[in-house]
Amino acid sequence: MTIESPPGNPRDLTGYTARLQVRDNHDDKTLLLSLDNVDGLKVGGDTGDPKNGQLKIEIPGLVTAGFIWREAIYDLFLNPSSDSAERLIYGRVTVAPRVTV
Numbered sequence: 001m002t003i004e005s006p007p008g009n010p011r012d013l014t015g016y017t018a019r020l021q022v023r024d025n026h027d028d029k030t031l032l033l034s035l036d037n038v039d040g041l042k043v044g045g046d047t048g049d050p051k052n053g054q055l056k057i058e059i060p061g062l063v064t065a066g067f068i069w070r071e072a073i074y075d076l077f078l079n080p081s082s083d084s085a086e087r088l089i090y091g092r093v094t095v096a097p098r099v100t101v
Contacts, residue, residue, distance in 0.1 A: 003053045003078070003088065010053025013043050013078075018055055020076040022093055024069070032072050035059070041076075055088075067095050 005011040018041040022033035035041050035057065045054030055078070075090035 001055055001057075001089075003055060010051070013050040013053060013055070015080065016043055016050065017079045018043055018076065019079070020057065020074060022072045022074040024072055026073065032067075032069055033059070033063075033074075064095065070095050070097075 003011045003013065017037050019037075020033075020035040020041060021031055023031060037043060040058055042048070042056040042058060043054075044050040044052060045056045047054075057076075071092060071094050073091065074093050076088050077085045078088050079085045
């Protein structure tokens with residue numbers, strides 16, 4: 001995804017971190033999945049250039065193959081510093097197991 005601010009202009013994400021969490025429901029303490037800049041989220045996308053405003057979510061097949069849950073909720077936060085955070089997206093996630101082998 002490309003984060004724009006203002007619309008039509010990629011936001012410079014230099015120094016930003018990102019984190020995404022998946023849980024069964026809002027009150028559940030158990031994480032079904034957690035991603036951050038070190039594992040699964042790439043600020044700057046494939047090029048790694050944070051000035052392009054891109055954020056890539058990457059979950060390897062070896063990880064998704066271990067999912068025993070089928071539906072949950074998630075949100076993704078972008079952090080310009082350690083003391084502030086902006087929720088970019090949130091919603092439901094559905095795991096569709098592979099049919100073709």
